[in-house]
Amino acid sequence: MPPGWEPRDHLFVDDLKKNFGPTKVLHGVTMHLRRKETAVIIGGSGAGKTTLLRILIGLERPTTGHVWVDGEDMSALSDYEMNRMRQQFGMVFQYAALLDSLTVFDNVAFPLREHRKKMSRAEQRDKVVGMLNLLGLENKEERMPSELSGGQRKRVGLARALMLEPQILIYDEPTSGLDPLTSRMVDDLIEETRDRFGITSVVISHDMASTFRIAHQAFLVVQGRVIAHGTPDELAHGDNEEARNFIKASGVATDSVSRVDKPAPPEETTQVQRSPTSVE
Numbered sequence: 001m002p003p004g005w006e007p008r009d010h011l012f013v014d015d016l017k018k019n020f021g022p023t024k025v026l027h028g029v030t031m032h033l034r035r036k037e038t039a040v041i042i043g044g045s046g047a048g049k050t051t052l053l054r055i056l057i058g059l060e061r062p063t064t065g066h067v068w069v070d071g072e073d074m075s076a077l078s079d080y081e082m083n084r085m086r087q088q089f090g091m092v093f094q095y096a097a098l099l100d101s102l103t104v105f106d107n108v109a110f111p112l113r114e115h116r117k118k119m120s121r122a123e124q125r126d127k128v129v130g131m132l133n134l135l136g137l138e139n140k141e142e143r144m145p146s147e148l149s150g151g152q153r154k155r156v157g158l159a160r161a162l163m164l165e166p167q168i169l170i171y172d173e174p175t176s177g178l179d180p181l182t183s184r185m186v187d188d189l190i191e192e193t194r195d196r197f198g199i200t201s202v203v204i205s206h207d208m209a210s211t212f213r214i215a216h217q218a219f220l221v222v223q224g225r226v227i228a229h230g231t232p233d234e235l236a237h238g239d240n241e242e243a244r245n246f247i248k249a250s251g252v253a254t255d256s257v258s259r260v261d262k263p264a265p266p267e268e269t270t271q272v273q274r275s276p277t278s279v280e
C-alpha cells in the first residue's frame with residue numbers, strides 16, 4: 001500500500017493538483033474515503049468539485065498527485081487499464097441523465113449490452129427486472145422516462161449505475177431539483193443501497209440537510225482545497241470558522257437533523273484513530 005494509506009481506505013486521494021492551462025483548479029487535495037461509508041463533498045460553485053469527481057472516475061487525469069483505489073494507483077494506468085478500472089465505479093448523474101428515446105428497460109440494460117456482451121438476453125432481463133423491482137419500480141420496464149416522476153427517474157438512474165455491480169458509487173448532486181420529501185427518499189435510497197450492496201458512496205452535494213442525513217464524513221472544498229473534514233456535526237460545531245459559516249449559511253437547523261441509519265459496520269482490519277476535524 002502507498003505511504004499515507006489508512007486501513008479503512010477504499011479510495012485515497014493523495015495531494016491532487018489540476019491545472020487547465022494557466023488556471024489552477026485543484027491545489028493539492030488529500031482525502032481518505034473509507035470503505036462502505038458515505039463521503040459527501042460540499043463547497044461553493046466553482047470550488048472544483050466536478051473536476052475532482054471527473055478525476056476520481058478517470059475521465060480526467062490529474063496534473064500531479066494520485067488516486068489510489070484499493071491500493072492501486074489510477075493515475076499510473078494506461079487508457080486500456082483505466083477502462084477496466086472504471087467498471088468498479090458507478091455513476092449516478094444529476095437529473096438521472098436517462099436516454100429519453102429509450103424505455104426504462106433499455107436504459108437500465110444499456111451497460112450490460114455494452115460491457116457484458118456474453119450475457120444472454122434472458123439473463124439480462126432477469127437482472128434488469130430484478131433490480132427495478134428491488135428499487136420499487138415494479139412494472140415500469142416499458143414506460144418512457146418522460147412518464148416518470150423525478151424520484152422514479154433517479155431510481156432508474158441508480159438501477160442503471162448498479163448493473164455492473166460497482167464497488168464505488170458516485171452521485172453528482174443527487175437531490176438537486178427535487179422537493180424535500182423526494183430528497184429524503186433519495187437520501188434513504190443512497191443509504192439503503194450502500195447497506196445492501198456494501199458499496200462505498202461518494203456524493204457531491206449542495207444540499208446540507210441531505211449531507212447531515214447521509215454523510216459519515218463531509219469534505220468542504222474551497223478554491224481547490226479541502227479546508228475541513230469530519231462528520232457534518234463536527235464541521236458545524238468545530239474549530240474551523242469557515243466551515244461553521246458555510247453550514248450556517250445553508251440555513252439548515254444543525255441540531256435537528258442527523259444520520260438516517262446506524263453507523264457503517266466496523267472493518268475487520270485494525271482501525272486507526274484519526275483526528276475528527278482537521279484543517280489543511
Ligand SMILES: Nc1ncnc2c1ncn2[C@@H]1O[C@H](COP(=O)(O)OP(=O)(O)OP(=O)(O)O)[C@@H](O)[C@H]1O
Pocket residue numbers: 020023025043044045046047048049050051052
Ligand atoms: N475544462 C476546463 N477548462 C478550463 N477551466 C475549467 C475546466 N473545467 C473546470 N474549469 C474551471 O475550474 C473551476 C472549478 O470548476 P468545477 O466545475 O470543478 O467547479 P464546481 O465546484 O463543480 O462548481 P459547481 O458547484 O458550480 O458545479 C472553475 O473555475 C472552472 O471554470
Ligand SMILES: [Mg+2]
Pocket residue numbers: 049050051
Ligand atoms: Mg460542479
